[in-house]
Amino acid sequence: MLNIFFSFFLLCGTAAYAQEAVKTAATESQAAPAQQQNKYAPEILQAIKNLTVLAERSAEIPQAKLDALAPEIAVFNHKVKAALGSEILADIARKEKDQDDRIRSAKAKRTLQSFRAALQVYYGDKGGAYPKNPELMVPKEIQAVPEIRLPEHEPSSKIRIIDSKKYDKDYSKAVSDSGGWLYFSSRDSDNYGLLLLDCSHKEAGGAEFFRY
Template identity: 50%
Template sequence: MKTLILALLTCCAARAAALEEAVITDPGAETAPAQEEVKAPEPPKPPFKPSPEARLAALNLALLLERGGEIPADRLAALAPQLAAFNSAAEQALGAELLADAAAERSKKALQKVRTALQVWFGDNGGKYPPDLAALVPSYLPALPELRLPGHPLTDKVTVINTKKYDADLAKAVTDSGGWLYFSGEESANRGLLVIDCSHKSPAGQEYFKY
C-alpha cells in the first residue's frame, strides 16, 4: 500500500513539474515588453548673434550697394581686391553645403518671381509673352534677378530660344550658362517657359533646369 501511494505521489509531482516547465517555456506565453530607453531631448541651440564686426560689415556692404553710385570710380576700384578677399574668406567659412542650400533657395524664389511677372505680362498683353525678359523691366520687375549657382559666377544672363527645335527635348537647349533660359518662339510648345540654364544638381538631387 505504501508503495502504491509513493508511486502516485511521485507521478503527480512529475506531472506538476512538467506543467510548470511547459508554462515557462511556452513560446506563445505573453512576456512583458522591453522598456525602450528614452533619450533626453537635445537642448535647443542658442540663437545666432553676429559679432560687432559682422554687423558692421553688413551695414557697410548694404550702404555700398545702396549709395555706390555716389562713390568715385577710383575708390571703388581700389576696394575691389579687398571685397574679393572678403568674399573668398566668407565662402570658406560658410562651407560648400550651406552655400549650395542657400543657392537653391534663392534660385527657386527668383524663378518664381520672374515666372509670375511673365504671367502678369501675358494677361496684360492679350495672351502674348514678351520676346525677351528685358521687356519685364521696370514695369513688372525692378530688375532681372541675378543667379549665383554652384560652379557659376553671379549672372543675370538670358539665353533666348525663339524656335521649336527643342520641343521634343528641352534638356538639349540647356547650355549650363548659370543664367536664365527663356523660350519665346511663337510656334513652340514651350512658348513663355522660363527655366534656369544650369545642369548641376541641387542639394535635393534635381537638376536646376527642371525646377
C-alpha cells in the first residue's frame, strides 16, 4: 500500500503541494455531505502526511528501499494517469501553469522596481544623467543585470536599447516581446531613462507587462 500512495504523492509533486492537499482535502471532507465523502479519505490523508515526511527525509531512507519501489511507482503512476483521464490532467496542468505565471509575474514586477531604483541612484550620482546602457551600472549600483522569467518566455537578462526619439509618440510600438528588458537611452527622447519589461503579453487580470 505504501508504494501506491508514494506513487500518488510523486504524481502530485512536491511536499509543499502534498501538505496543501492535505489541508484542502480535510476541509472539503468535513464540509461535504456524508454521501459524497470518499470512504477512503482518512487513509489517503494519513498516507499523504506520512509520504510528506518520507519526501522531506528521504536522505535518511536506505537507497535500496527507495530503488525497490521505483518499478511499482512507474506502473502505478501510469494507472493513476489513465484513471484520471486527459480532461482532469489538462485541468491540473492549466492550474499549475496559472500558479507559475502568477509567481513569475509578481517576481518580474518586483525586479523591475528594484532595477528602476538602481537607475535612479545612478541618475543622482551622475548629476542627472542616465547610463547609455544599464550594464554600465555593474558592479556599483547592481551586481549584474537581473534576469526575469515572464509568462510565455524563457528566462532573460538581455536589454534592448532604443537610442532615438522614434517612439516618443507611442513607446508601446518599441515593444518587441523579447521577454527581456527595454531601455530608452537617448537624452533627446521624452522616454529618456525609461526601463520597461519587453513583453506584450497580459498579466492575468491585469495589463500588458510593458505598461508596468
